[in-house]
Amino acid sequence: MPELPEVETVVRGLQGLVGRRITDVEVRWERTVAVPDVETFVRRLQGRRIEEIKRRGKWVVVRLDGGLFLLIHLRMSGRLVVRWGSATDDRHLRVVLALDDGSRLFFSDPRKFGRMALVEDPEHLLGDLGLEPLDEGFTVKRLRDRLAGRRARLKSLLLDQRVVAGLGNIYADEVLWRAGLHPLRRADRLTEEEVARLHRAIRDVLREAIAGRGTTLRDGRYVGADGRPGGFAPRLAVYRRTAQPCPRCGTPIQRIRVGGRGTHFCPRCQT
DNA sequence: GTATGTACCTGCGGGC
């Protein structure tokens, strides 16, 4: 699943598109376009110049000339790949953007959960997002403030994009293992030292995953914008490793459900 | 505020 490290890897791989102009737009699955209506989406996108491509949480944010923003969320199975040349046999293509250098940006998405939005004010969609964990502003104090008074379970809060933006099911489990914290812990019961451990684990796990260009699971679904899979999967400590030994203490990894999500943890070293 | 359930979707794996 594309989470922060995967989206960051995709965004880095798309930097070559900055300065290109969009010459043609093809929408093959209309519901991929959240807003505006498809006809307006196509008309307003054509002829736009790409000024900047960045990431916010799990969103890809494409700033265009004319004060427009193309926001892209990959959700479960979305994939953004740049290619030159002729057709592709990908039967999951949902949107294709043709560019003025002859390349094309393909948005492929088997499960059709991914969304694109063409808006003037990105804050309408991004405004509720929480702390950006790799920014300088992500401090122990700010994390502590976000968790203060929250009685919900740690795992659920880490998945809440309004608290910290960018974590999904894989990295939430990995972060909690790294921090030695049990997924069912109440957030407001963490000690100062535990919040500091959580803060460090979030930054370390995400940085290492980005260095590994993200996690490609056995399904092979996630790839970067250049089509290469990520290399972080062998370094996952707990995610989808049920009954396998904890890399730290050898205890078999357990799987439970928390808020409807499969949750993997070490019952010995996560307290 | 918190927890749970449903919808959106398709590929995949388990069971037979």
Next chain:
DNA sequence: TGCCCGCAGGTACATA
């Protein structure tokens, strides 16, 4: 080998 069934999960929304 082939078929059916249910799960996986990010987010929005409804409900308790």
